[in-house]
Amino acid sequence: MENTIILVTVTITATILLWPRLANSTGWRAMITPLASIIGSGFLVLGPILNDSFGMFAPLMLLILCGVAYLFGHAIRFNIAEINNGTPRPFLAERLETASSWMLSFAYFISVAYYLNLLGAFGMRLTPWNTPLNARLLTTAVFLFILFTGWTRGFRALERLEEYSVGLKLAIIAGLLVGMGFYFTNRAVEGALLLNPPTVTGWPALTLAFGLLITVQGFETSRYLGETYDAKTRIRSMKQAQWLSTLIYIVYIVLLSYVFAPGTMKLTETAIIDMMEVVAAILPFLLIAAALAAQFSAAIADTSGAGGLVEELTSHRLKPRDAYAVLVAVGLLLTWATDIFQIIAYASRAFALYYGLQAAIAAVTAAKTPRLHRAKWFYGALAILGFAIAIFGRAVEGG
Template structure:
């Protein structure tokens, strides 16, 4: 019964998302890129981590992460509008900060690719007898070699089309997961009630752990670099839409998960969601693994291409995209064999926090130039400070 309901939700959601009036709508196509990146960044990992660490407060922490991301997004949206209005006539300091931000983003992409591909490795072996860190890392290493070879010899044009295919499938599977959780929770309610466990991590430790998870809600910044495809107004609108949709999905998901499962009921790992969903419906682990492999691979390809393109642009061609891909692979393999997934997540969060701090500083500087907008300059400056705090104090999950 529950499996049938999950499959019905998946099929119905996919059918709606594939309707021409939605799939071909310009606003939806503009929204898909940041939305795919946000959901791909942390949906599968975040729920079990927040449930195990924050208990009854997991939903509030999830909302806080989404709110922080939305505020950083506000700074980037402000910068999109400023660039559209002033173009190359922007203040010299803004241009210099923008260059620094681009370098930081190229580096952040390098770490995020390691995060995506290590998650891919872990999920690829999660339903097999080879479910251990060594085999997961071997899979990650093989995928790195494949990505480097494709980038070096062919380019990513064909692979990047995977994003268009995976987004609808991923959202449909999420609809199935949420449906399964609702029915599972209703079924357990008469006997077990709602789980209202106290948090395991509190105080400053709870704050620094949340800092280390900011990468799980990143991805909205991709809109900043779609200027060749969409005008500023469309990019600002699509970023907001993507963040609103992602916030709704994340908050509902974490609320259902934390009310249905007590902390410690399933051992915490990067693939804990698979063990949780085995309890909910037998079909869900298979669907989630398929979604994870496609989503993490497409996200890794996008960020690899983004990093290489940024570095080539910033060095004015002195470092080509091929050399950038090779450096990214070397750094990624070092992280793969030297760190666990949760440690990579924390480093990625800190790297993106630097980028968000610089974008907030750019927005603060631009707002300060207009006397009527100086209150906004203080707000953006506060965001820049928040980004630096995440950079300095973000901590990894202890599994």
């Protein structure tokens, strides 16, 4: 019965999301890009990690994580508005903007490795060849395919996949939440809900949370949609994407954290599959479909974004395909020298540096504007927080 309801939910949600009137709406299209980026990969790994580490406090930790991300989003929205005002920016702000763009391109290098290592792990998960070696081989093959495509044809044809993968991903997430809701309700009726104590506390818990920033990252994509949407639309859509993603994440983690005991399942990058097998038989297959489509399209988007940034930052001295080659080299190094949890921490630290630089830009700009002198302290503190996350963020210890 649950499987049928889940499939109906997925079908109805996908139909609504692909409805032309909604799909072509300016506000929706502006919001769906950051929304899909925020929840696309984090949804696959965040629940098991938080449940295993923080137990009954997992929803609180997630709320804090989303809150920190919202504050960084506030700094980026401030910068969007200031650029739109046309007021000359301080020299230091311009230099920091260049540094932050370089940092973002480097963060994209790591995030692509994160996406494709997830793709490799989920791609092998339900096959007879489910080993770390084979997952890495699949990841390597996809990296080489991306490099070949980027060097020979470009990504324009593949970028259309993004439109369909976003709808598929959100529809499957809706089905997953419905399935988890049934399971949670049944456990509650049976009086079998769990209040698990955290397994990580104090400073280790804080640094672990720092290392998970990548799982709520993605809202900054609104900053770079200026050729498509005006500043007001981008600011509004970023807020809406962060609000909605926080709501979805909190519902998800509440439904998960009080029905699974930490340690009962091995903490791996595909642990969510083991959990969802208990909830409903159809969910593992849906999750893998979502993972393959979403991670591949996200990798294409970030590879293309990194190439464009590098070309712009070098005044066209380097072509996008030069950046693609470096990106693939970095990705293959991370794939074979580390594990997915280390890559998550590296990506989190790289994006924290980018967010810290964006907050520093906001602080410098506010300091030069008399009416915003108080704001400079807020943005300055936010910049320090970003740099602290970059320094102290650490990886989860997988099983």
